[in-house]
Amino acid sequence: MKQTESSDVILSGNEAVARGCWEYGLHVACAYPGTPSTEILEAIRQYPEIAAEWSPNEKVAFEVAMGASFEGARALVAMKHVGLNVAADPFMSVSLVGAPGGLVVVSADDPGMHSSQNEQDNRYFAKFAGYPCIEPSDSRESKDFVGVALDISISFDVPVLFRMTTRVSHSKGIVRLGERTAYPIKGFERDFKKFVVLPSNARVRHVWANERLARLRAYAETLAINRVEPGDPSFGVITDSVAYAYVKEIVPDASILKLGMSYPLPMEKIRTFASSVKRLFIVEELEPFIEEQVRAEGIPCEGKKYWSNLGELNPDLVAKGLVQAGAVHSSRPVPEPEPVIPRPPVFCPGCPHRGVYYTLGKLKATVTTDIGCYTLGALPPLNAGDTCVEMGASIGVAVGMAKARKSGKGIVATIGDSTFLHSGMTGLLAAVHEASGITIVILDNRITAMTGGQHHPGAGKKMGGGEAQRVEFARLCQALGVTRIKVIDPYDLETTRNVLSGEMENEELSVVITNRPCALYPPENRKKVREKPFRVDLEKCIGCHSCFKVSCPAISESTEKTAKGLTKSRIDPVLCTGCSVCSQVCPVQAIVRIP
Amino acid sequence: MKPLIKDQKNILIVGVGGQGVLLASEMLAAAAAQAGYDVKQSEVHGMAQRGGVVSSHVRIGPSVQSPLIPAGQADILLCFEQAEALRWVHFCRPGGTVIVNLQKLVPPIALMKGHSYPEDPLAGVRRRAARVIPVDAAKIAASLENSRVVNVVLLGAVSRHLDIPPAVWEKVIEKRVPPGTAPVNNQAFKKGRSASSL
Ligand SMILES: Cc1ncc(C[n+]2csc(CCOP(=O)(O)OP(=O)(O)O)c2C)c(N)n1
Numbered sequence: 045m046k047q048t049e050s051s052d053v054i055l056s057g058n059e060a061v062a063r064g065c066w067e068y069g070l071h072v073a074c075a076y077p078g079t080p081s082t083e084i085l086e087a088i089r090q091y092p093e094i095a096a097e098w099s100p101n102e103k104v105a106f107e108v109a110m111g112a113s114f115e116g117a118r119a120l121v122a123m124k125h126v127g128l129n130v131a132a133d134p135f136m137s138v139s140l141v142g143a144p145g146g147l148v149v150v151s152a153d154d155p156g157m158h159s160s161q162n163e164q165d166n167r168y169f170a171k172f173a174g175y176p177c178i179e180p181s182d183s184r185e186s187k188d189f190v191g192v193a194l195d196i197s198i199s200f201d202v203p204v205l206f207r208m209t210t211r212v213s214h215s216k217g218i219v220r221l222g223e224r225t226a227y228p229i230k231g232f233e234r235d236f237k238k239f240v241v242l243p244s245n246a247r248v249r250h251v252w253a254n255e256r257l258a259r260l261r262a263y264a265e266t267l268a269i270n271r272v273e274p275g276d277p278s279f280g281v282i283t284d285s286v287a288y289a290y291v292k293e294i295v296p297d298a299s300i301l302k303l304g305m306s307y308p309l310p311m312e313k314i315r316t317f318a319s320s321v322k323r324l325f326i327v328e329e330l331e332p333f334i335e336e337q338v339r340a341e342g343i344p345c346e347g348k349k350y351w352s353n354l355g356e357l358n359p360d361l362v363a364k365g366l367v368q369a370g371a372v373h374s375s376r377p378v379p380e381p382e383p384v385i386p387r388p389p390v391f392c393p394g395c396p397h398r399g400v401y402y403t404l405g406k407l408k409a410t411v412t413t414d415i416g417c418y419t420l421g422a423l424p425p426l427n428a429g430d431t432c433v434e435m436g437a438s439i440g441v442a443v444g445m446a447k448a449r450k451s452g453k454g455i456v457a458t459i460g461d462s463t464f465l466h467s468g469m470t471g472l473l474a475a476v477h478e479a480s481g482i483t484i485v486i487l488d489n490r491i492t493a494m495t496g497g498q499h500h501p502g503a504g505k506k507m508g509g510g511e512a513q514r515v516e517f518a519r520l521c522q523a524l525g526v527t528r529i530k531v532i533d534p535y536d537l538e539t540t541r542n543v544l545s546g547e548m549e550n551e552e553l554s555v556v557i558t559n560r561p562c563a564l565y566p567p568e569n570r571k572k573v574r575e576k577p578f579r580v581d582l583e584k585c586i587g588c589h590s591c592f593k594v595s596c597p598a599i600s601e602s603t604e605k606t607a608k609g610l611t612k613s614r615i616d617p618v619l620c621t622g623c624s625v626c627s628q629v630c631p632v633q634a635i636v637r638i639p
Numbered sequence: 640m641k642p643l644i645k646d647q648k649n650i651l652i653v654g655v656g657g658q659g660v661l662l663a664s665e666m667l668a669a670a671a672a673q674a675g676y677d678v679k680q681s682e683v684h685g686m687a688q689r690g691g692v693v694s695s696h697v698r699i700g701p702s703v704q705s706p707l708i709p710a711g712q713a714d715i716l717l718c719f720e721q722a723e724a725l726r727w728v729h730f731c732r733p734g735g736t737v738i739v740n741l742q743k744l745v746p747p748i749a750l751m752k753g754h755s756y757p758e759d760p761l762a763g764v765r766r767r768a769a770r771v772i773p774v775d776a777a778k779i780a781a782s783l784e785n786s787r788v789v790n791v792v793l794l795g796a797v798s799r800h801l802d803i804p805p806a807v808w809e810k811v812i813e814k815r816v817p818p819g820t821a822p823v824n825n826q827a828f829k830k831g832r833s834a835s836s837l
Pocket of ligand 1: 076077078079102124126127130160415416417418435459460461462463464487489491492493494495
């Protein structure tokens with residue numbers, strides 16, 4: 045029985061990491077938002093002892109945390125899994141320098157791709173760089189393991205990869221709170237051979253990094269968070285992260301080796317564990333990271349044979365694999381779901397992106413789009429989005445297409461403001477340098493909307509809400525060498541169409557910037573965005589459904605029909621923000637503002 | 640504190656982004672924890688604000704391992720929307736209870752060819768679950784002249800099937816609702832509670 049005491053609170057994995065940061069004396073935290081990692085920094089904000097701020101991208105966030113660690117401060121940087129690709133350069137190279145003050149690198153992976161473009165397994169990054177990989181399985185561990193990670197980081201002078209997953213980050217559980225221990229910041233200790241990775245220094249440091257890894261391997265054998273739970277010897281399970289919870293749920297009496305640190309592996313402990321059971325299973329989400337290494341040591345084990353590398357695990361899948369393996373005899377049948385209409389996400393009522401994608405779809409542009417709320421413009425009925433790969437790609441891809449076509453006519457790169465500042469500016473420089481004939485649309489809604497409304501350097505706000513310098517996109521583009529720059533109101537369809545079609549025809553590079561703020565974030569702006577709502581004049585509506593084509597959740601079918609039996613439209617006055625886009629596409633002016 | 644719930648209870652709460660599913664499940668988890676039990680809650684909310692499906696697993700008991708409820712093992716399925724009840728009904732265990740808010744939210748995709756909102760979702764749910772309790776939460780909220788209390792009405796409805804004392808609920812409601820709205824929320828809770836008898 046778990047008794048709740050006053051110091052027990054329910055925290056998500058992300059909130060627990062933030063709490064751990066506070067309790068274990070963290071000094072500096074930075075991040076670029078990305079689901080499922082975003083709430084870590086948002087929760088750290090409540091602790092004034094920790095200097096926290098959003099960075100323009102993950103590479104910069106990593107470098108800021110790295111610098112703080114060089115100064116002797118306890119530092120943490122958080123990002124989603126693909127963010128580590130962006131930060132991979134400093135991540136890999138700082139291996140040879142170390143992290144004297146302590147550096148925890150949180151990578152929140154997204155098995156199942158709940159809100160990501162891939163499901164890469166970042167445990168490989170730990171092995172790639174030779175860093176320890178710490179993996180909490182629930183909220184309690186998420187807090188406690190921050191302390192373990194900082195200890196290891198400081199004593200081995202190594203960055204630690206702290207791997208969360210969507211399920212660990214976003215699940216909640218009871219956490220017992222503790223007090224903060226404060227630590228002094230030692231200050232930067234100049235050391236040319238350590239901090240300046242010239243080849244002559246780096247070669248020596250690589251030898252040191254190898255020795256460090258050997259010491260970490262030995263340490264892994266004694267580390268308490270690599271824990272054997274003795275049980276039924278007929279089979280044993282090695283598991284990590286949330287998979288541990290599923291294994292405990294399905295086979296509570298099994299022998300389990302629970303790895304709190306999945307790299308480097310405690311091979312002697314694993315060997316002993318393997319010899320204590322008749323069969324050895326490795327239950328891990330995504331890739332056979334542990335399995336490959338255990339097998340390479342000549343220890344027989346089974347894993348991906350029964351559990352796919354696709355998507356998330358869950359209790360049912362763990363049970364299914366064990367039944368298939370013949371380790372567990374019966375399992376209840378898993379009931380099949382009913383087929384039900386999907387609910388794909390849609391642009392909010394009043395979203396400034398709607399008019400742009402409606403227009404691009406009508407103009408049949410080749411749209412290289414990017415990552416953000418506006419990616420939804422690629423979905424039907426808007427259908428304006430032909431490529432989307434990773435943050436910042438839109439501009440480079442458009443430049444490449446235009447090069448191959450020997451013309452930029454009709455090619456439009458669309459990119460959000462946060463994404464442009466994250467990794468679009470360098471693409472724009474390429475477009476300027478090559479005099480590419482493409483059109484670039486910067487969707488300046490003044491916020492990072494997709495991830496829940498975080499500020500960026502174009503928002504003019506600091507993390508705590510204070511004023512910050514606001515980057516002006518038109519001036520920025522001008523400074524980068526763009527000569528054709530137009531600002532449009534995306535609620536005004538006629539101008540939007542005229543400008544975009546003109547620029548698409550034009551062989552010169554042009555940047556079009558939209559000027560309406562997000563209708564959802566920050567929440568305090570929702571009232572400001574709202575104007576008098578619209579309604580459908582049922583006398584006039586001819587049931588043509590043109591208004592459906594703007595894909596607005598406020599528009600639905602009414603119960604009224606035309607003489608020809610077509611259903612007339614209806615607008616929900618509570619959802620409608622009065623943006624007027626639907627009224628501009630109605631061929632019979634049946635959509636009118638409620639006075 | 641004395642144990643009130645001896646066994647594990649699995650409650651799956653589902654709905655559409657913006658309906659208050661997450662707040663309701665947080666309040667339920669908080670109440671269970673205050674009643675002295677271990678709690679795990681898990682949700683997927685990546686696109687919750689953009690009209691997507693929202694689901695939240697709440698598991699309470701002496702000691703909870705997995706944050707996810709296995710399919711077919713929810714004791715209670717609390718649905719904020721009718722079609723969502725149909726989407727998730729397979730999570731309900733045989734003999735489990737489905738509480739369904741009568742609201743229907745037709746997604747914009749239903750306006751496109753090839754998609755349609757189910758004719759009578761509740762009938763589909765009844766085919767697969769023995770105990771279905773419809774609750775007209777919007778009507779109850781309207782009777783209190785406050786459309787925002789729908790999620791607390793539904794929380795009240797689910798509370799009837801859990802062994803958590805009313806005083807605990809009251810405390811949790813007071814703590815979680817906007818200042819000044821505790822009385823109307825407490826009323827909403829009570830009305831929801833009495834609306835969910837079989
Ligand atoms: C490398 C990387 N970092 C973070 C993310 C998470 N993410 C997805 S879209 C996005 C930014 C969206 O902001 P913006 O470009 O302003 O578009 P908006 O959503 O506001 O329309 C972020 C941070 C990601 N997908 N990839």
